[in-house]
Every structure is written in structure tokens, then in C-alpha cells.
Amino acid sequence: MTARGLIVRQAGLAASVQDLGRPGYQRQGVAEGGAVDPRALVAGAAILGQAPDLAAVELVGMGGQYEAFGGAVRVALTGAAFKASLDGRPVRWNTSFVIEPGQVLALGGCEPDSGVYGYLHLGGGIEVPRVLGSRSTHLRAVFGGHQGRLLRAGDRLVAGPDAAGKVGLTFDSPWEEHPKVVRVLWGVQAGEFAPAERERFTATTFTVTPARDRMGMKLDFQGAPFVTERSLTLISDAVVLGDVQIPGDGKPIVLLADRQPTGGYPRLATVITADLPALAQLPAGARFRFQPVSEAMAVEALKRYRHELGGLAAAVRPVLRSLDDVAYLLSVNLIDGVISGDMDDQ
Amino acid sequence: MISEPPKLHLAGDTAWLVDFGERTDDAVNNAVIAFDAHVRAAGLAGIVETAPTIRSVLVRFDPLVLAPERLAERLQAWLTERDWLASEPPAGRKRWFVPVHYGGEDGPDLAEVAARLGMSEAEVIADHGRAAQRVRMLGFAPGFVYTGMLGEAWALPRRNQVRAAVPPGSIAVAVRQTVLTSTTVPTGWWVIGKSPFLAFDLERERPFLLQAGDELVFEAIGAEEAATLLARAHAGEAVARVEPIA
Numbered sequence: 001m002t003a004r005g006l007i008v009r010q011a012g013l014a015a016s017v018q019d020l021g022r023p024g025y026q027r028q029g030v031a032e033g034g035a036v037d038p039r040a041l042v043a044g045a046a047i048l049g050q051a052p053d054l055a056a057v058e059l060v061g062m063g064g065q066y067e068a069f070g071g072a073v074r075v076a077l078t079g080a081a082f083k084a085s086l087d088g089r090p091v092r093w094n095t096s097f098v099i100e101p102g103q104v105l106a107l108g109g110c111e112p113d114s115g116v117y118g119y120l121h122l123g124g125g126i127e128v129p130r131v132l133g134s135r136s137t138h139l140r141a142v143f144g145g146h147q148g149r150l151l152r153a154g155d156r157l158v159a160g161p162d163a164a165g166k167v168g169l170t171f172d173s174p175w176e177e178h179p180k181v182v183r184v185l186w187g188v189q190a191g192e193f194a195p196a197e198r199e200r201f202t203a204t205t206f207t208v209t210p211a212r213d214r215m216g217m218k219l220d221f222q223g224a225p226f227v228t229e230r231s232l233t234l235i236s237d238a239v240v241l242g243d244v245q246i247p248g249d250g251k252p253i254v255l256l257a258d259r260q261p262t263g264g265y266p267r268l269a270t271v272i273t274a275d276l277p278a279l280a281q282l283p284a285g286a287r288f289r290f291q292p293v294s295e296a297m298a299v300e301a302l303k304r305y306r307h308e309l310g311g312l313a314a315a316v317r318p319v320l321r322s323l324d325d326v327a328y329l330l331s332v333n334l335i336d337g338v339i340s341g342d343m344d345d346q
Numbered sequence: 347m348i349s350e351p352p353k354l355h356l357a358g359d360t361a362w363l364v365d366f367g368e369r370t371d372d373a374v375n376n377a378v379i380a381f382d383a384h385v386r387a388a389g390l391a392g393i394v395e396t397a398p399t400i401r402s403v404l405v406r407f408d409p410l411v412l413a414p415e416r417l418a419e420r421l422q423a424w425l426t427e428r429d430w431l432a433s434e435p436p437a438g439r440k441r442w443f444v445p446v447h448y449g450g451e452d453g454p455d456l457a458e459v460a461a462r463l464g465m466s467e468a469e470v471i472a473d474h475g476r477a478a479q480r481v482r483m484l485g486f487a488p489g490f491v492y493t494g495m496l497g498e499a500w501a502l503p504r505r506n507q508v509r510a511a512v513p514p515g516s517i518a519v520a521v522r523q524t525v526l527t528s529t530t531v532p533t534g535w536w537v538i539g540k541s542p543f544l545a546f547d548l549e550r551e552r553p554f555l556l557q558a559g560d561e562l563v564f565e566a567i568g569a570e571e572a573a574t575l576l577a578r579a580h581a582g583e584a585v586a587r588v589e590p591i592a
Contacts, residue, residue, distance in 0.1 A: 023394060023395055023406070024394075024395045025488075026395060026397040026404065026406075027382075027395070027396065027397040027398060027484065028484050028488060028489070028546070028554050029484045029485045029486055029487050029488050029489060029490045029546075030488045031487075131548065132553075138488070140487060140529065140530075140531070141487060141488045141529040142529070142530075143548055185356060185358060185359060186356075187357075188355040188356075188357050188363050188365075234368075235368060235370060235400050235401055236399070236400065236483070236485060236486070236492070237363070237399050237400075237401070237402055238357075238363065238397050238399050238402060238404035238485070240357045240358045240360070240361050240404070240406070241358065241360075242358055243357075243358070260485070260486045260487060261397065261485050261486065262399060262483065262485030262486050263486075267357075270357060270358035270359075271358075272358070272359050273358070273359050273360060295356060295359065295414055295415075298358075298359035298409075299359060299409045299410070299413075299414065302359055302360075302409060302410065303410060306410065
């Protein structure tokens with residue numbers, strides 16, 4: 001069987017192949033990595049009716065252009081919405097469709113205020129070798145994903161075997177966009193900060209800055225820098241996803257997927273697992289507060305978060321609801337019996 | 347030695363950090379390595395992974411499988427089970443003889459380190475290789491190794507300027523420790539040399555070679571020998587002599 005997939009005609013700003021990450025190697029200094037917004041990764045798999053551990057393209061800033069080769073390719077777009085068209089006709093986010101050979105999917109800039117990280121999924125996932133158990137790109141160490149690097153024009157993304165044939169499916173997102181409150185647990189070094197500093201941390205409105213990447217996001221705020229009571233020269237220690245570090249300038253950095261496994265800055269708080277993906281999707285300029293919660297509340301929130309992820313596959317439904325939808329489906333190869341067999345599911 | 351009992355800190359909703367104290371001595375590192383091995387061997391359902399550091403053990407877990415307070419009870423019970431600070435070094439430790447080409451383009455900070463230490467460059471090289479240094483932690487980047495401790499004279503602060511990218515194999519010093527890199531990384535440490543030996547190399551049958559508790563002896567080599575060894579390293583050889591520590 002000949003290879004089938006997408007050729008990158010024009011690369012986005014920082015598109016990389018990511019899956020659910022590479023846990024288990026923190027003891028060797030290997031970043032866990034994986035999609036910054038795992039919700040979007042699971043959602044894309046649900047729409048395409050496939051396993052959530054397959055790899056997709058993570059898009060940042062500008063999406064790029066992708067042309068199908070070797071045969072028709074089912075795709076889905078999730079996460080932050082980018083301007084998207086297929087041979088010039090608009091396509092919808094959070095919906096599966098088909099790219100016929102020679103057709104070009106053009107993904108422009110991210111829609112204002114939509115988020116930061118978008119995901120382009122292929123039916124069957126992206127066939128790249130698993131390195132240390134994962135298909136995620138470790139950009140710093142240059143391995144995993146597609147040759148360990150960001151995608152470039154000319155790269156061929158080969159799709160895995162795609163058993164399911166359904167397209168024209170979408171889902172209704174259970175998630176609140178752009179939270180104003182992000183829940184945290186106090187961090188490992190919270191005790192190094194005076195009670196008044198901790199109180200100020202919870203009362204402060206933070207602004208997301210453009211200084212961000214897959215490793216972390218820098219926050220800004222009005223007021224004096226946050227300081228520890230004594231001057232700290234911490235021995236480098238293990239860090240975790242969502243740690244809120246306070247570096248020398250007193251302005252927090254929230255650690256994300258590609259965080260280095262050890263660090264020496266004091267950690268004032270840690271964002272709860274359930275709230276981290278939405279925080280990571282906040283566009284520059286967005287404002288929010290941190291709210292300390294109990295460990296029990298964090299676990300309760302995690303339970304709900306996992307329940308929502310687990311329910312995505314069941315929440316998938318056909319796009320078709322109105323005449324507008326028919327016109328839309330006609331424009332993106334979805335009529336002609338490709339989906340007819342699935343229409344009576346509802 | 348008087349020391350505080352180890353402390354448990356919640357590190358987010360999916361990890362406990364078992365902290366053996368703000369110390370960098372062998373007793374603490376032995377305790378960390380022994381406790382990490384104990385937790386792993388227990389094989390408790392719900393533990394996702396553990397990561398030992400210089401002075402702590404991170405225990406990542408799934409709180410929906412293993413409740414945080416239940417895991418904390420188990421960790422506390424294990425901590426009081428014995429005097430971890432009296433632990434022996436781990437079994438099967440190895441001593442690696444790591445060839446280093448000091449100075450020149452491979453060690454751009456050698457001259458300044460010599461000036462700060464009040465030594466000649468030759469004395470710095472000799473002193474750096476004088477005693478075996480213990481691997482205390484792997485962290486920061488794949489195969490990024492922290493070793494120590496060097497003599498008091500080596501208590502250098504980190505550089506004010508971070509070098510944006512130093513190559514794999516770089517040997518850098520600060521705060522009485524040496525770090526070895528295996529990938530291209532930024533660093534604020536003083537780069538004094540480069541080794542053809544890589545602790546992490548995916549091209550090799552065994553990608554990771556070093557373990558906490560191992561010892562490194564740095565051996566000065568010339569530029570020509572470094573080039574020869576680098577070619578052999580690229581062919582998959584470890585290019586560091588190794589012997590068991592009795």
C-alpha cells in the first residue's frame with residue numbers, strides 16, 4: 001500500500017508533532033512534553049473515532065498549508081481556531097472532513113482571542129517512530145516527532161492505517177473559554193514567602209504576556225515583584241507541570257509541557273491539573289487571578305476533567321442540522337455518501 | 347550529624363516531593379537513591395514515576411487511583427522504617443574515566459575560571475581531575491549530569507550571562523559542582539572543556555549510561571585525541587573507560 005498523508009506546502013510558525021507526552025523519563029532529565037492542550041488532542045481523536053494516543057500537528061501562531069498525497073485523508077481541527085480553508089472554501093473547527101489528493105488545506109492566523117494552540121489531526125494519526133515511548137517532538141534535545149524539529153515546507157506527514165471512515169462529525173465543547181480564575185495548590189516553596197506575599201499573590205490580577213513557549217508562560221502584573229523572605233540559592237530540584245516559579249525579577253513563570261525536569265527557582269504555587277490546559281490557551285493580554293484550593297478540591301476537579309475527556313467520544317455528533325450545514329458539507333467533500341451511513345446515528 | 351527528618355511536600359495534585367533537606371552531601375544523596383529504589387520496588391498501584399534529585403525524591407501518582415493522603419501515609423511509614431541517612435551507596439556503582447579536552451574553543455571560560463580560582467590553567471585542569479566526582483542527579487535535559495562536590499576553592503557563582511547554546515559533551519563548573527551536557531543547552535555555568543563522551547545518545551544501544559551514585563574521573567586529553575574519540579563516539583562507542591566500584 002502506498003503511503004498517504006499530508007505534505008507541508010508552507011510551514012506554520014512553530015508547528016510540531018505531539019502526542020500525549022513522554023512520562024517516565026524525568027529521572028533521566030527528559031522533559032515529559034506532549035500536547036500543551038491535551039483536551040484538544042483527545043477531542044480530535046474522538047471526532048475521528050480513533051485512539052487518543054495518536055500524534056497530531058500542534059499549531060502555534062500561523063497554521064501553514066497542507067496538501068494531501070497518496071489518497072484521500074480524513075482530518076480534524078481542534079483547540080484554538082485558526083483561519084481555515086480547503087481550496088479556498090472555509091472549513092469549520094472541531095469538525096472532521098476529507099482532503100482529497102491535490103487539495104490544499106490553508107491555515108492562517110489564529111482567530112483573535114480564540115486561544116494559542118491548535119491541532120491538526122489525521123485519520124490514523126501521524127506515523128513517526130516512537131522514541132522513548134512517545135511520538136512527541138522534544139525540540140530542545142532534537143528527537144521524537146518529525147526528525148526532532150519544527151515542521152518545514154516539503155515535510156511529508158504519513159498517516160497511519162485509518163480504519164474508520166466517518167467524517168462530518170463534530171462535538172460540543174464542555175469547556176469554558178478563557179477562565180478568569182485559575183485554581184492552584186500552594187507550591188513546594190510557598191513557605192519561603194511571607195503570608196502577606198501569599199495573600200497579595202491571590203489578590204493580584206495577572207496578565208498573560210507574549211513571552212511564552214512550550215516550556216512556560218511569563219506573567220505580568222501591577223505591583224512590586226514577589227520576593228522570598230530570605231535570599232534563596234536553592235539546590236536544583238524536581239519540578240512538575242503547572243509549577244508557578246518566581247525567578248529573580250519577581251514575575252511568575254508557569255511551567256508547561258516542555259518544562260525542564262529540574263529547576264532552582266522557588267515555586268510559590270502549582271496550577272491544578274484540571275485548570276492548566278485552559279490557562280495555557282489564554283492569549284497574550286488575557287487577565288486572570290489565581291485561587292488557592294484544597295487538595296481535595298483539586299482531586300475533585302481532576303475527576304470531573306477526566307470525566308469530560310472520557311465523555312468526548314460519546315458527545316460526538318454529525319454536523320448536519322440545517323440547510324447551511326448541507327451547503328457547508330457539499331463544499332468540503334462530505335456529501336456523496338461519505339457520511340450518509342452515519343447520519344441516522346442520532 | 348544533626349539533621350531534620352525528611353519532609354513531604356505536595357507538588358501539585360499529582361506528586362509528593364520527599365525532601366531530605368537542603369544539603370548536598372553523600373549521606374543525603376545515598377538516602378535519596380535508597381528511598382527512590384524502595385518506592386519503586388514497592389510497586390504501589392497508582393504511582394506513575396519517581397525521580398530522584400540531589401536531595402529529594404519526586405513521587406508522581408494518579409490521585410484517582412491512589413488518594414494523596416493514602417500515598418502520604420505510605421511514604422511516611424517508609425520514611426520512619428529506617429534511618430535513610432545511614433544508607434549505603436547503591437550497589438553496582440561504576441567509575442567512569444571521562445576524557446576532556448580543556449580550554450580553547452571547547453572551554454571558553456577556562457581562563458576566567460583560572461583567574462577567579464587564583465590558579466594557572468594547568469592547575470585548574472589538574473585540580474578538576476584530582477578526585478573522583480560523584481553523579482548526584484540527572485536533570486534539566488536528557489543526560490544532563492550534576493556531579494560534585496569539588497573543593498572549597500570551586501565555590502564559583504554562576505555566570506551573569508547565560509550562554510544560549512553550548513554543544514553536547516560540554517563540561518561546565520559552578521557552586522562546587524561539574525555538569526556534563528549530552529544535548530545542546532543554554533547554561534550559566536562556566537564552560538571549561540568538552541568531552542567526546544555523551545551520557546545520553548539515542549544512537550547507542552543503551553541511550554542512558556550514567557546513574558546517580560556513579561563516579562566520574564575527568565582525564566585531560568589533547569585536541570587531536572578528542573577528535574579521534576569523537577569519531578569513535580559517533581560510531582556508537584562510549585569512549586569512557588569504566589570499572590566497577592568495589
